[in-house]
Amino acid sequence: MTLKLRSAAVSHRGLIRSGNQDSVHAGPWLLAVADGMGGMAAGDLASTIAIEAVSPLDVETPEDALVARLQQAVQTASARIRAAVAEDAERQGMGTTLTALLFARTGSCLALAHIGDSRAYLLRDGVLKQITRDDTFVQMLVDEGLISIEEASSHPRRAVxxxxxxxxxxxxxxxxxxxxxxxxxxxxxxxxxxxxxxxTLAEALISYPDRQACAQRLVDLALRAGGPDNITVVVGDVTADAAGPVPRPAG
Structure with a gap:
């Protein structure tokens, strides 16, 4: 049995920001989210560069090459961002998060690349688990036992x-x-x-078996919560065949 990846994505600028600095890719082999920073034009550019660097990976890839391909793509993104900053001094300090999932052509393995505070979660057997660890100041405080996870969620520096x-x-x-x-x-x-x-994320992922509807529901939840930032969501399902029905996660 060969496993396949099926995905859908939705991105929204939110209710406060004047533009959307997020970039996204959702394909049959690759899922990726990048959240730009460093000013409107520079943030847009940085996240676009990152997604353009990883998007060529959306092809059949041997499982033993997954991590190496991701590493090469991240290095390419970093080099292109460095070149963009060198072209224009006003871009100094621009950057982007990147969370990318690359699925092997056999369906037997997947690899994740992560930097920043965009996240990857896995819903398996009705249980949602955060797979990535945030590269943030607040996460460092949690790791050191200085604040609780609950305190981190409302900490004034949680976006650092x-x-x-x-x-x-x-x-x-x-x-x-x-x-x-x-x-x-x-x-x-x-x-x-x-x-x-x-x-609440888990409830939506369980309750909406259609990927596109689920992604839209998650964006709507963020908007109902005030939508203070750009919102980008990718929902990806692991299925048993190329065009079969969407599996409903257990729960």
Whole structure:
């Protein structure tokens, strides 16, 4: 049995921001979300550069090449951001988060690349788990036991990112996992995760089997919560065949 990845994405500028600095890719082999920073024009550019660097990976890839391909794409993104900053001094400080999932052509493995505070969640057997770890000042405080997870959710510095793609040497996190039929992946910018509780995310992922409807529901939840930031959502399902029915996550 060969597993396949089927996905849908929705992006919205939110209710406060004048534009959308997020970029997204949702294909048969690759899911990716990038959240730009450093001013409107520069943020747009940085996230676009990141997605354009990883989008060529949306092809059949051997499982033993997944991480290496992601590493190469991230290095390409970083080099292009560095070049963009060199072209225009006003772009100094621009950068972007990146969370990307690459599915192997056999369906036997997937790899994740992550830097920043965009997130990847996995819903499996009705249980939602955050797979990525935020590169943020507040997450450092949680790790050191200085504040609780509950306190982190409302901390005034929760948006301070400690690592991002900015054209400098960084250490993204790379990992691999074995997919399972019925897995549902959520990749999102912090415009969703900062304002919608994890249990509410899980409820939506379970209640909306249609991927596009589910992605739209998640965006709507963030808008109902005030939509203070750009909101980007990718919902990806692991299925048992190329065109079969969408599996309803257990729960």
């Amino acid at each position: 990112v400690t690592q991002a793609l900015q054209g400098e040497d960084v250490a993204p996190t790379y990992s691999t996992m074995v997919p399972s039929v019925g897995d549902r992946w959520l990749l999102c910018s912090d415009g969703l995760s900062n304002v919608v509780r994890a249990d």
